[in-house]
Amino acid sequence: MATKYKEKLIGFECTTCKRITYYSKKNKKTIKEKLQLSKFCKFCKKHTPHKETKVK
Numbered sequence: 001m002a003t004k005y006k007e008k009l010i011g012f013e014c015t016t017c018k019r020i021t022y023y024s025k026k027n028k029k030t031i032k033e034k035l036q037l038s039k040f041c042k043f044c045k046k047h048t049p050h051k052e053t054k055v056k
Contacts, residue, residue: 012050014041022050 012022
């Protein structure tokens with residue numbers, strides 16, 4: 001059954017330790033490119049760039 005919502009769950013992966021530490025939703029119809037945000041990684045204990053990845 002198809003959903004009526006266009007938002008999909010995405011994960012944000014730390015670029016240094018490669019762990020998914022944040023989750024969010026994104027409307028794939030309006031935003032085509034991948035997101036990259038500067039977030040705090042609790043494993044690295046510093047602010048690092050986080051890239052958008054698929055949630056398994």
